[in-house]
Amino acid sequence: MADVAKKAQELLKEPDDNLIVLSGCGTSGRLAFLLASSFNNLLKGQSKKASYCYTIAGGDKALMTSQELPEDNPELGIEMLEKISQGKKKVLFIGISCGLSAPFVAGQLDLCINKLDKFTPVLVGFNPVNMARSDNIEGWHSTFQQVAERIQKLHDLHKGYIINPAIGPEAIAGSSRMKGGSTTKILLETILLTAHKAVSDNSSITDRCLLDMLKSYEQVHKNIYSHSTKIATLVKHAGASLQKNSHIYYIGWKSLGIIGIIDASECVPTFGADSSHVRGFVNNGFEEMANNNGDLSSLGPEFAISHEYFLKTVLPTIQENDTVVFIFTLDDDLKEIEKIAWQVKASTTNLYAMWHSTTEHQVPQQLEEIFSVAINVTWPKLLSEDQGSYIQRFQYELSTKWVLNAISTGAHVLKGKVYYNHMIDLRVSNSKLFGRALSLLQKFTGQSKSKCFEALLQSIYETDELNEEIKNVEISKHIQWAATMNKVVPTAVVTLIRNCSVSEAKTRLASCPIVRDAINACMTGSGLKRTAEQRETDEKEPGE
Numbered sequence: 001m002a003d004v005a006k007k008a009q010e011l012l013k014e015p016d017d018n019l020i021v022l023s024g025c026g027t028s029g030r031l032a033f034l035l036a037s038s039f040n041n042l043l044k045g046q047s048k049k050a051s052y053c054y055t056i057a058g059g060d061k062a063l064m065t066s067q068e069l070p071e072d073n074p075e076l077g078i079e080m081l082e083k084i085s086q087g088k089k090k091v092l093f094i095g096i097s098c099g100l101s102a103p104f105v106a107g108q109l110d111l112c113i114n115k116l117d118k119f120t121p122v123l124v125g126f127n128p129v130n131m132a133r134s135d136n137i138e139g140w141h142s143t144f145q146q147v148a149e150r151i152q153k154l155h156d157l158h159k160g161y162i163i164n165p166a167i168g169p170e171a172i173a174g175s176s177r178m179k180g181g182s183t184t185k186i187l188l189e190t191i192l193l194t195a196h197k198a199v200s201d202n203s204s205i206t207d208r209c210l211l212d213m214l215k216s217y218e219q220v221h222k223n224i225y226s227h228s229t230k231i232a233t234l235v236k237h238a239g240a241s242l243q244k245n246s247h248i249y250y251i252g253w254k255s256l257g258i259i260g261i262i263d264a265s266e267c268v269p270t271f272g273a274d275s276s277h278v279r280g281f282v283n284n285g286f287e288e289m290a291n292n293n294g295d296l297s298s299l300g301p302e303f304a305i306s307h308e309y310f311l312k313t314v315l316p317t318i319q320e321n322d323t324v325v326f327i328f329t330l331d332d333d334l335k336e337i338e339k340i341a342w343q344v345k346a347s348t349t350n351l352y353a354m355w356h357s358t359t360e361h362q363v364p365q366q367l368e369e370i371f372s373v374a375i376n377v378t379w380p381k382l383l384s385e386d387q388g389s390y391i392q393r394f395q396y397e398l399s400t401k402w403v404l405n406a407i408s409t410g411a412h413v414l415k416g417k418v419y420y421n422h423m424i425d426l427r428v429s430n431s432k433l434f435g436r437a438l439s440l441l442q443k444f445t446g447q448s449k450s451k452c453f454e455a456l457l458q459s460i461y462e463t464d465e466l467n468e469e470i471k472n473v474e475i476s477k478h479i480q481w482a483a484t485m486n487k488v489v490p491t492a493v494v495t496l497i498r499n500c501s502v503s504e505a506k507t508r509l510a511s512c513p514i515v516r517d518a519i520n521a522c523m524t525g526s527g528l529k530r531t532a533e534q535r536e537t538d539e540k541e542p543g544e
């Protein structure tokens with residue numbers, strides 16, 4: 001971390017010639033965007049030139065909607081990185097892939113390795129290199145693991161870096177948006193803010209500065225989880241909404257609104273949710289986002305993210321079963337918040353809030369009273385120093401992320417979208433998720449890989465007869481089709497357990513709206529449930 005901070009410090013001194021690029025797919029790309037915006041704002045506040053850029057697989061559309069397929073394309077990553085770094089002398093490239101797996105990022109790292117006179121590659125993720133993804137990348141020359149091994153060699157020469165601490169398993173297997181995303185945020189904020197401070201103070205970067213900042217996040221953790229009873233209440237209500245096929249809406253201000261949008265967008269690939277189930281809105285919409293491509297709202301309703309849109313189009317549809325969560329700080333326009341809250345309250349009493357206050361300033365009582373449950377996170381006095389206020393904003397964002405991740409994940413668990421800590425109803429929308437679907441089938445049915453592969457294709461194409469032609473096309477073609485389908489994995493699980501047709505499996509699932517219960521019922525009927533439980537226990541690592 002200290003080495004990377006020193007590199008950033010060096011580059012920040014010559015903003016005309018240099019650039020810091022943050023990049024990733026899905027939530028990793030969204031966090032890259034958020035970090036790049038925050039640090040450019042910090043520079044702007046000091047009347048300095050913007051030094052950061054972001055790239056995200058799928059482009060700006062992926063900031064608020066799930067665009068999984070471009071994640072598989074290394075060439076696309078290379079193209080984007082070449083374009084934004086044109087004309088720059090030195091580029092610090094920070095590629096984020098929590099699972100050390102995204103081909104889009106692998107392509108970009110490979111470009112950097114081949115042009116070390118210009119690029120310093122940094123890989124951020126949370127797997128040891130020997131557990132990086134080793135599958136072939138369709139149409140490309142290396143695997144992610146091979147690229148990671150090459151970066152590791154550069155590490156010792158101080159020409160490239162890997163930051164990949166072990167952070168333990170995710171609560172939902174593969175849901176790297178949670179722990180992985182939060183740790184990405186903590187690590188990169190610590191590194192970059194330390195670099196900015198060193199540039200401003202003309203001081204050196206030491207391990208102590210990094211450690212002090214990391215430790216401040218420990219306090220954030222303590223502070224937010226002291227509200228766990230209220231967080232649990234929100235999870236319960238949000239879960240009840242999803243169980244009734246109703247919605248969860250986050251109405252947020254400034255970057256906390258963006259955290260809401262990020263949380264909502266991930267529910268689609270993770271839980272196979274519809275994009276309307278969990279949605280986020282931010283004040284001033286795209287103006288607040290300040291993303292590369294500006295206003296995308298004309299692309300369709302799922303790209304409408306402003307409060308204005310919420311009030312005009314969503315509010316009239318809100319019903320008692322919907323859950324609405326307001327997220328703000330005391331710096332936001334409390335009068336406006338109160339006004340919107342009253343408007344929402346006319347349609348649902350499921351109105352909640354999470355706000356950040358200080359020991360000196362609290363939210364007015366008449367605002368507090370509008371909400372059924374409010375999480376009031378109180379922080380010590382505001383730090384006035386420029387970088388201090390950024391630390392505080394980062395802490396607000398992280399604690400909000402933790403709460404919203406708990407709400408959306410917990411609500412989907414209650415909706416029955418999780419089976420033994422696995423996202424059983426994920427959307428099979430890229431090669432990683434295709435691989436994950438296949439291993440879930442093997443795990444839960446005990447059948448061979450080839451049998452599970454066939455069942456997966458049968459479910460994707462809704463047929464019991466697979467011709468050789470279909471079986472032999474590239475995985476990317478299957479994914480294109482699968483990405484448009486619902487309940488692909490549950491259907492395949494049921495066909496395998498019951499040894500039944502795809503249409504029978506679909507009928508069984510349709511008769512029980514809770515996917516986990518439907519699968520459980522099939523498992524029990526076939527005597528397989530104990531096997532799944534047993535396998536889960538057998539596979540647990542000590543301490544997991």
Ligand code: F6P
Nearest residue numbers: 025026027028097098099102176
């Ligand atoms: O493709 C789906 C997904 O798992 C997202 O849920 C996640 O945010 C993204 O991939 C990125 O994953 P990683 O950071 O491991 O590359």
